[in-house]
Amino acid sequence: MEKKQYTGYNLREFISTSTVFKHLTEEELDHLPLEQGTDSYKKSSLIYEEGVRINGFFIVCKGIIKIFKTGFDGKDQIIRFAKPGDVMGFRSTITGELACTSTKAIEEAEIVYVPGEMVKNLVKSNGNFAMDLLQIACMELGEANDYITDIAQKTVRERLAEVIIQLKWTFDIDKDNFLQISLTREELANIVGTATESVIRLLSEFKQDKLIEIHGRRIKILEEAKLIKMSNMHY
Amino acid sequence: MEKKQYTGYNLREFISTSTVFKHLTEEELDHLPLEQGTDSYKKSSLIYEEGVRINGFFIVCKGIIKIFKTGFDGKDQIIRFAKPGDVMGFRSTITGELACTSTKAIEEAEIVYVPGEMVKNLVKSNGNFAMDLLQIACMELGEANDYITDIAQKTVRERLAEVIIQLKWTFDIDKDNFLQISLTREELANIVGTATESVIRLLSEFKQDKLIEIHGRRIKILEEAKLIKMSNMHY
DNA sequence: CGGGAGATTGACTGATCTCAACCCGGGTGG
DNA sequence: CCACCCGGGTTGAGATCAGTCAATCTCCCG
Numbered sequence: 001m002e003k004k005q006y007t008g009y010n011l012r013e014f015i016s017t018s019t020v021f022k023h024l025t026e027e028e029l030d031h032l033p034l035e036q037g038t039d040s041y042k043k044s045s046l047i048y049e050e051g052v053r054i055n056g057f058f059i060v061c062k063g064i065i066k067i068f069k070t071g072f073d074g075k076d077q078i079i080r081f082a083k084p085g086d087v088m089g090f091r092s093t094i095t096g097e098l099a100c101t102s103t104k105a106i107e108e109a110e111i112v113y114v115p116g117e118m119v120k121n122l123v124k125s126n127g128n129f130a131m132d133l134l135q136i137a138c139m140e141l142g143e144a145n146d147y148i149t150d151i152a153q154k155t156v157r158e159r160l161a162e163v164i165i166q167l168k169w170t171f172d173i174d175k176d177n178f179l180q181i182s183l184t185r186e187e188l189a190n191i192v193g194t195a196t197e198s199v200i201r202l203l204s205e206f207k208q209d210k211l212i213e214i215h216g217r218r219i220k221i222l223e224e225a226k227l228i229k230m231s232n233m234h235y
Numbered sequence: 236m237e238k239k240q241y242t243g244y245n246l247r248e249f250i251s252t253s254t255v256f257k258h259l260t261e262e263e264l265d266h267l268p269l270e271q272g273t274d275s276y277k278k279s280s281l282i283y284e285e286g287v288r289i290n291g292f293f294i295v296c297k298g299i300i301k302i303f304k305t306g307f308d309g310k311d312q313i314i315r316f317a318k319p320g321d322v323m324g325f326r327s328t329i330t331g332e333l334a335c336t337s338t339k340a341i342e343e344a345e346i347v348y349v350p351g352e353m354v355k356n357l358v359k360s361n362g363n364f365a366m367d368l369l370q371i372a373c374m375e376l377g378e379a380n381d382y383i384t385d386i387a388q389k390t391v392r393e394r395l396a397e398v399i400i401q402l403k404w405t406f407d408i409d410k411d412n413f414l415q416i417s418l419t420r421e422e423l424a425n426i427v428g429t430a431t432e433s434v435i436r437l438l439s440e441f442k443q444d445k446l447i448e449i450h451g452r453r454i455k456i457l458e459e460a461k462l463i464k465m466s467n468m469h470y
Numbered sequence: 471c472g473g474g475a476g477a478t479t480g481a482c483t484g485a486t487c488t489c490a491a492c493c494c495g496g497g498t499g500g
Numbered sequence: 501c502c503a504c505c506c507g508g509g510t511t512g513a514g515a516t517c518a519g520t521c522a523a524t525c526t527c528c529c530g
Contacts, residue, residue, distance in 0.1 A: 069380060071388040072467040079380050094366075094373045100380055123369065124362025130369070131329075131358050137372035138326045142335050144379035145304060145314050151386045152428030153306040156486070185509065193387030195487055200510060216509095232307040391518065420477065430519050435478060451477095451527095 011037060014061055015112065018085045019136060021059075023128035031118065038062075038110035047103040047111065048089065054099050055116040058088040063109025064171070064181060067101050068190065078191045080143070081106075081170065081181075087136065093119060106183070146234075154232065156194045160202050162231035163191050164212065168221055178218040246272060249296055250347065253320045254371060256294075258363035266353065273297075273345035282338040282346065283324065289334050290351040293323040298344025299406070299416060302336050303425065313426045315378070316341075316405065316416075322371065328354060341418070381469075389467065391429045395437050397466035398426050399447065403456055413453040 011034050015021050021029070038061050041047060048054050050070060065082040079101055082088050092099045093116040123130045150159055164179075171181040183191075189199045203219075206212045211227055213220040221227065246269050250256050256264070273296050276282060283289050285305060300317040314336055317323050327334045328351040358365045385394055399414075406416040418426075424434045438454075441447045446462055448455040456462065 069384045071384050073388070075388055077384040077387050079383060091373045091376050094369050095377065097377065100377050120366070123366050127359025127362075127365065130362065130365035131355070134329050134358065134365070134369060134372060137369060137376060138329045141326050141372060141376050141379060142330065142332065144376060144383065145335055148314060148379065148382050148386060148428075149304045149306055149312040151383060152312050153308070153310055184507095193383075196508090197488085197510080198486060201486095204510085419475095431476090432478080432520085433518060436518095439478085 011061065011112070014084075015059065018059060020057070020087050020132060021129070023126065023132055024122070025126075028122065028126065028129075032112075032114055034112065038112050041105040041109045041111060043105055043108050045105050047105065047109075048099055050100060050102045051098050054089045054092050055096075056093055057090055057114040057116070057119055058103070059112045059114065060084050060086050060088065061110040061112060063105055063107045063111075065103050065109060066106050066187065067103050069101050076190045077193060078187065079147075080140070083171065090119075090133065090137070106181075106187070151193050156192060156198055157202055158231050159192045159194075160188070160199060161206075161211075161227045162233055163188065164206075164219065164221065165224065165227050165231060165233070167219075168224070173221070176220070178215075178220045182217045184217065246296065246347070249319075250294065253294060255292070255322050255367060256364070258361065258367055259357070260361075263357065263361065263364075267347075267349055269347065273347050276340040276344045276346060278340055278343050280340055282340065282344075283334055285335060285337045286333050289324045289327050290331075291328055292325055292349040292351070292354055293338070294347045294349065295319050295321050295323065296345040296347060298340055298342045298346075300338050300344060301341050301422065302338050304336050311425045312428060313422065314382075315375070318406065325354075325368065325372070341416075341422070386428050391427060391433055392437055392440075393466050394427045394429075395423070395434060396441075396446075396462045397468055398423065399441075399454065399456065400459065400462050400466060400468070402454075403459070408456070411455070413450075413455045417452045419452065 012029060015032065015034060016024065016029055021032070024032075041063070047058060047065065060082045062084055065086075065088060066078050067080050067082060067088060068076045068078045070076050082103070088103050089099065091097075123133060150162065154162070167179050167181055167183075171179060174180055185199050185203070186196045188203075189196045192199060203212070203214060206227075207214050211221075211223045211230075213222055247264060250267065250269060251259065251264055256267070259267075276298070282293060282300065295317045297319055300321075300323060301313050302315050302317060302323060303311045303313045305311050317338070323338050324334065326332075358368060385397065389397070402414050402416055402418075406414060409415055420434050420438070421431045423438075424431045427434060438447070438449060441462075442449055446456075446458045446465075448457055
């Protein structure tokens with residue numbers, strides 16, 4: 001039996017400082033269904049799938065989740081990752097549409113579900129909460145726009161370099177300078193939007209050029225500046 | 236001198252039924268800066284450019300605007316179009332960041348500007364307005380996600396077919412069954428995310444196959460079902 | 471009539487994808 | 501204990517979609 005990291009006071013503490021719920025009053029926090037703690041998901045388990053009705057927020061408390069769409073030919077496109085503090089499923093909750101993405105834990109995860117009705121009431125009654133949600137949506141929108149332009153205009157090499165850099169910025173590196181996040185070659189390909197083989201070839205090319213070091217799935221960035229240059233990023 | 240289509244009562248009427256502002260009270264409507272009417276923009280004129288601070292909503296009252304990002308090599312990627320009733324610039328207004336897209340009128344346009352402070356106050360004071368804004372953001376987000384997957388996974392042919400269909404759905408057709416929206420080959424390429432020459436070749440291929448008819452920039456859809464099939468769309 | 475923007479076509483190139491073979495390590499069942 | 505299997509990872513060869521370059525054409529406008 002796995003001991004849950006977030007229960008009772010800890011969980012409330014975590015939620016009340018999260019980006020989404022940071023502006024709730026004590027009373028509003030009381031109404032969130034936090035008593036029974038988080039739901040646990042094993043590595044590789046699906047949280048929800050494209051096309052289902054979700055009608056609620058999924059707040060990630062622990063772990064990393066990949067959010068992806070499955071294309072016509074069955075190939076996945078990873079849209080983004082959710083990490084502790086992030087919300088999933090708010091698009092469908094707000095619009096009332098079916099989920100347009102699937103979500104799968106790539107590490108063991110702990111998640112709290114907050115019913116859509118509760119969220120919608122909060123939007124109407126708590127202006128600061130509404131504003132926070134809007135900010136989150138707008139951030140994602142800006143990132144999505146960048147993503148579109150990148151995929152449409154950049155080469156696979158440029159995009160892979162950019163993805164590696166962004167993984168570092170998002171998930172940071174461990175004490176040995178390896179990216180904290182561990183992905184299969186196929187998952188990398190599904191972010192970049194290319195074939196697995198292409199990722200493999202480019203990674204070993206980057207290794208040849210001493211830009212990165214690779215040990216299995218672990219990637220260490222040796223030449224961040226060169227990778228950034230190669231990626232033709234704005235920042 | 237051009238006579239403005241939207242002034243005084245007409246403009247107020249238009250705004251009060253728009254998707255964004257449909258839930259404002261009479262009093263809230265009174266505060267919007269509608270007295271001086273709309274701003275006019277000639278065809279091809281820039282409304283605002285990527286990187287500037289906009290800090291306010293631009294409500295399109297007339298015309299069609301293309302919203303695009305300019306990539307590293309100077310090539311534009313069209314993200315979406317705004318038509319009467321649509322808002323532009325709300326992402327930057329909400330997040331406080333600089334504009335991440337440029338906007339240019341592809342037809343003569345009439346636009347109302349609403350200061351960001353006013354909008355932010357409305358978000359906090361009017362829950363229904365906040366909800367409407369969230370819906371708009373979430374809709375765009377869903378479309379952006381589809382776009383990412385399409386560009387990453389589909390061939391140029393599939394995407395062009397899809398774009399033609401979506402232009403029909405968004406802008407409708409005139410009495411002769413031609414798409415209402417008129418775009419240059421380059422603009423089509425900038426939506427699809429490909430080279431102008433590729434669009435030209437594929438369009439004439441579609442014409443060969445009797446899927447469409449072309450007269451200059453005007454496109455008539457002859458075989459909608461076949462185009463949809465070719466595009467591998469979900470709907 | 472000259473100029474310029476957009477559209478078209480052809481030829482060539484090359485980045486990426488696909489297909490196929492093979493490797494490697496871990497787990498499992500006999 | 502060992503043979504086998506399976507999911508990932510690698511590598512090579514060949515096919516091809518789509519981008520680039522360059523020449524030409526067609527309007528439209530001043």
